[in-house]
Amino acid sequence: GATLAATGELTDYSQADEDWWQAAWNGGDGAVYISDPEYDESAGLTVLLVAVPIYDPDTQAVIGILRTAIDMERLFALIGRWSFGESGHGMLLDAEGSVIYDVHPEDTALALRQSFVSGEDGYRVAATETGQELLFGYAQLLPTDLAGQEQLSQIDKAIAGLGWGLVVHQETSETLASVRAFDVSTIVASIIIVVITGVVVWLTVRGVVRPIQELDAITGEIAEGKLDVAIPSTRNDEIGSLTRHFGVMLERQQATLTELARRTRAVETTAEVSRSLSTYLDTQALAAAVVDQVQRAFDYYHAHIYLLDDSRRNLVMMAGTGEAGAAMLRNQHQIPVGKGLVGRTAATLTGILVPDVSQEAGWLPNPLLPQTRAEVAVPITIGKELIGVLDVQHNVVNGLQETDLELLGTVAQQVALAFRNAQAYEQARLRAEQATVINQISQKIENSATIEGVLDVAARELRDAFGAQRTIVELAAKSSR
CATH class of the missing domain: 1.10.287 (Helix Hairpins)
Known part of the structure; x- marks a missing residue:
């Protein structure tokens, strides 16, 4: 019964003791709950509470309850517009015969009202407690088989369980006068109005329950792992607000899972590089293997490795990916220590992240890599001794983040040890x-x-x-x- 999400402030976050919650929970079996109208003082409206269960798609167990409130004023306004001659109008009764709405309350005895909701549909002449004789037409509110529309069994049961009755009444003197001219049309009109009212109430409840069930279906897909499911948010009422909030929560969940997957892939790549480095005893082959594995694992635009030369003043490229890397190797590409992103990394022994190279002062563009938009360079060191620099470039602005800097720093440490082992072996x-x-x-x-x-x-x-x-x-x- 704990509240997970709400479109407004709550005074009580545990709902397990509420009648609507117990009815929708239904001992764990789930059921659609529709309340009798009640007056909401905070909103100043008469509302109808509707609660539906949310089922686990695999076990069909009830895992939650979704509740909303329907403004009954529109239905009351519809009933209030009914009129038959000078004295005819309608009213809505609950299962106990109490008046839910009557635009012109009559002194109708409770026993008489109860007879309208306890038996078959029909009409009768009866007197009010003041002695006024009226003609009553009455019918129970039951689900209507609407042609071309799918029936929802739980909603049918919930509406049938309300036990509401629709009643139209008119003074007999006026009715008999009308009957003389329009006796058949009056009766038919009353029946039509009762049917139309039933349809309107049915559609009103259905219009609320259907989007709730759509949201329930979406939560079922999410529970199955389909996080890219589309969430409609065209409604501007409380259900639409809840749907939009649910969509925001899903987007955050997707971002969290994406970052988690990226970090998991980073750990796997680091372990894979560590295992493969131990098999290389030649520095040239080792450098080529590192840049290929790093570039393929994260779909980087380019990766290459520089080693410090014997003069310790220049960084000489040892390996690079793609045609650009091969061309730079043929040209014996090198960068002075302290110049550009790679040179500054070597001079400071500190990794540098540039999410947008167009905003970085002193960045050195390479004509062989025209699509570079982001870059990371990390030093390859043992202690304070510089061995070289591992450099990665991406063709997406902000395509490289702190996660990439951490990953490449770990890889660079392993590369340093592998280079030292290869040199010792040589x-x-x-x-x-x-x-x-x-x-x-x-x-x-x-x-x-x-x-x-x-x-x-x-x-x-x-x-x-x-x-x-x-x-x-x-x-x-x-x-x-």
């Missing part, structure tokens, strides 16, 4: 190759029996080891001293 491999060559040359020299053989082996093996075209081995003459 150095160890070179040392091992050198040791192998030295060992092979030493063995061949030891197997030579003459000085000339030793010199010949040394010259030939050193030439092959260093790839030289010519090798000269000279012996220094021993000093006589």
